[in-house]
Amino acid sequence: MIITEKGLIKINSYNEIVNLDEYQKFNCVLFTKSFFLENITKISSQKKNGLLLNSDDKIEDISQHIIIFSLINVRFLNFKDGRPFSIARDLREIFSYKNEIRASGQILPDQLIFLLKCGFNSVEIDKTKKDTWLNIFKTDSRQDYQR
Numbered sequence: 765m766i767i768t769e770k771g772l773i774k775i776n777s778y779n780e781i782v783n784l785d786e787y788q789k790f791n792c793v794l795f796t797k798s799f800f801l802e803n804i805t806k807i808s809s810q811k812k813n814g815l816l817l818n819s820d821d822k823i824e825d826i827s828q829h830i831i832i833f834s835l836i837n838v839r840f841l842n843f844k845d846g847r848p849f850s851i852a853r854d855l856r857e858i859f860s861y862k863n864e865i866r867a868s869g870q871i872l873p874d875q876l877i878f879l880l881k882c883g884f885n886s887v888e889i890d891k892t893k894k895d896t897w898l899n900i901f902k903t904d905s906r907q908d909y910q911r
Contacts (some may be wrong), residue, residue, distance in 0.1 A: 766894060767866070771893040771901030776888070778814045778835060779877065794837060797821050800829075808830065819847040819869075827859050837888070840869035849882040856883035875898050 767774040778794040779786050784803060787795070794814035807813060813837035814910065817823065819842075823830075830836070836855060838848040848867065855861040867879050868888035873896045879887060889897045 843870040852883040
């Protein structure tokens, strides 16, 4: 998988972790909501913490902590699932989240305009679809979140 932000390829510096040993090992980490809630007292604000949310996760129970996340990655479990769009919009408008919101999972290139309008600013894409995604970024003029 590769990351694209505003049509540019970006290195994914986040290490997806599943236990505390891995958490201690890396400075730039990505973990699930359940990992966060189970280890909330051990999470350091000195690290670049990334939160991985599935489209069926609720954000209300972590909303008071979102300031510690430098990235919130919202995973589409199904390309027909619209909940990630609502999650991104809520993060921007209700919770005033200013950092990176990344879309991943089952996303179609023609959903790009809607991703950007809802507040996503990066997308995790399959290497085999890189040219398609980059072409859409180049040809679409509405690339910034506007509200």
